[in-house]
Amino acid sequence: MTIxxxxxxxxxxxxxxxxxxNENMEEKIGNIAAGALLGFFLEEVGxxxxxxxxxxxxxxxxxxxxxxDLEVHEDEFQYWRKFERQKKGR
Structure with missing residues (x-):
């Protein structure tokens, strides 16, 4: 696969x-050679x-x-528990 x-x-x-x-090598590189080098790296190392x-x-x-499961978990059988809490609150 080519990148x-x-x-x-x-x-x-x-x-x-x-x-x-230009800054790190003794030899300069032109636009075409730089493009070819880029192509090589994309294909070989990419x-x-x-x-x-x-x-x-x-x-x-x-x-x-x-x-x-932790983020979306819902406790089961909660219907009757809400009535039990209401009775305890009275």
Whole structure:
């Protein structure tokens, strides 16, 4: 699965790669090469990040699902108890 990013995000990522090379590497990188490098990382490393994010979401959802019974629990057979409380209050 290829990870696609929005055109604007892609442009910003390419500009960031170019800046990184300009500031940290001895060799400069052009726009086309930066775009190719971005494509490589999206295809090669992107799935690792994507899969980790999916696993994190699954874990979080599983945690929430396990708490649903506590959040929406209703006590059973409460009809007569309300009358018993009224009698005690008199």
């Amino acid at each position: 696609e990013i929005a055109k604007e995000a892609r442009q910003q990522a390419i500009a960031s790669i170019e800046r990184y090379f 799935p690792i990040v994507y899969n980790k994010a999916v696993a994190d979401v699954q874990e979080r959802l599983q945690s929430r699902i396990s708490e649903v």
